[in-house]
Amino acid sequence: MIEIEGLTKRWPGADRASVENVSLIVPEGTSCALIGPSGSGKTTLLRMVNRLVEPSAGTIRIGGEDARAIDATALRRRIGYVIQEVGLFPHWDVAANIATVPTLLGWGRARIRARVEEVLALVGLDPARFATRRPHELSGGERQRVGVARALAGDPPVLLMDEPFGAVDPVQRGLLQEEVLRLLRQLRKTVLLVTHDVAEAVRLGDAVALLREGRLVQHAPAAEMLARPADGFAAEFLGADRMLLRLALFPATTLPVHAKPAPGAALPEGATLRDALAHMLSAGATAAPLPGGGSITLADLLAFAGGEGSRA
Numbered sequence: 001m002i003e004i005e006g007l008t009k010r011w012p013g014a015d016r017a018s019v020e021n022v023s024l025i026v027p028e029g030t031s032c033a034l035i036g037p038s039g040s041g042k043t044t045l046l047r048m049v050n051r052l053v054e055p056s057a058g059t060i061r062i063g064g065e066d067a068r069a070i071d072a073t074a075l076r077r078r079i080g081y082v083i084q085e086v087g088l089f090p091h092w093d094v095a096a097n098i099a100t101v102p103t104l105l106g107w108g109r110a111r112i113r114a115r116v117e118e119v120l121a122l123v124g125l126d127p128a129r130f131a132t133r134r135p136h137e138l139s140g141g142e143r144q145r146v147g148v149a150r151a152l153a154g155d156p157p158v159l160l161m162d163e164p165f166g167a168v169d170p171v172q173r174g175l176l177q178e179e180v181l182r183l184l185r186q187l188r189k190t191v192l193l194v195t196h197d198v199a200e201a202v203r204l205g206d207a208v209a210l211l212r213e214g215r216l217v218q219h220a221p222a223a224e225m226l227a228r229p230a231d232g233f234a235a236e237f238l239g240a241d242r243m244l245l246r247l248a249l250f251p252a253t254t255l256p257v258h259a260k261p262a263p264g265a266a267l268p269e270g271a272t273l274r275d276a277l278a279h280m281l282s283a284g285a286t287a288a289p290l291p292g293g294g295s296i297t298l299a300d301l302l303a304f305a306g307g308e309g310s311r312a
């Protein structure tokens with residue numbers, strides 16, 4: 001669990017605080033995405049958690065322990081950190097890069113080797129092919145995966161991610177988001193993530209925290225924030241397509257299943273309400289067939305989006 005209370009950072013000479021009196025809890029095993037315009041304080045807030053930036057005021061507790069009471073280096077070994085530029089050592093191979101924290105933690109050679117193989121497999125890279133490569137011998141997406149593997153190597157309970165998929169092309173980005181999401185849920189990590197991409201934030205964040213000029217505007221479960229932005233700024237920032245983004249958070253099976261068949265091929269397994277809507281639009285139909293038989297209807301979808309659903 002990450003508990004942030006009254007956190008403030010005022011840089012010397014700045015006319016306003018970059019982060020001002022932010023309080024926020026990320027419960028154990030959940031993720032929170034920090035969003036907000038450029039300069040709103042997202043990265044500064046994140047970097048105060050692993051003490052790369054020292055707060056001007058406020059407290060941070062990691063697993064109940066005051067971050068200031070822990071030596072900064074020891075703290076950073078307990079917190080995985082993934083950044084856009086990845087920051088791999090260029091002359092070290094992938095295995096050595098991933099082994100950085102386990103080595104600092106004093107693990108034995110055999111344990112480190114086994115862990116390197118384990119985390120490479122977790123992020124979808126075959127250890128036999130990738131362990132001995134140098135960073136320049138990897139694609140952008142592979143480098144990013146190695147970055148995630150390295151952050152997981154010491155099995156930290158907490159992970160900080162700053163635009164972790166920023167440097168990856170859109171197709172790879174979607175794949176990586178999906179895989180990392182599955183992985184972090186499975187490992188029950190507590191994650192604080194910075195992104196400027198609203199779609200990424202609501203996909204990866206159980207909760208979303210919206211910052212404006214260093215202040216917390218709204219902190220809510222992703223579906224709730226999309227349904228009910230706190231104010232005009234939040235609504236504008238989340239975008240005109242926020243209800244579509246919200247539909248993508250719910251499986252098609254959320255709606256009542258009708259026995260009546262619908263035209264076209266069945267939706268794929270795991271399809272969302274957004275996929276169902278796209279299917280209806282392209283088929284010119286008011287219902288979509290489910291993979292297991294039966295169908296869902298446009299009328300139910302609209303009722304969900306505008307009625308009960310927006311209060312979910």
Ligand SMILES: Nc1ncnc2c1ncn2[C@@H]1O[C@H](COP(=O)(O)OP(=O)(O)OP(=O)(O)O)[C@@H](O)[C@H]1O
Pocket residue numbers: 011012014018036037038039040041042043044045196
């Ligand atoms: N080392 C520093 N010294 C002085 N001011 C800084 C420093 N780092 C950040 N700032 C200022 O703090 C404010 C918040 O910056 P921060 O990088 O946290 O914003 P951000 O929301 O992450 O922005 P972006 O989305 O553009 O990365 C900005 O006004 C920035 O200029």
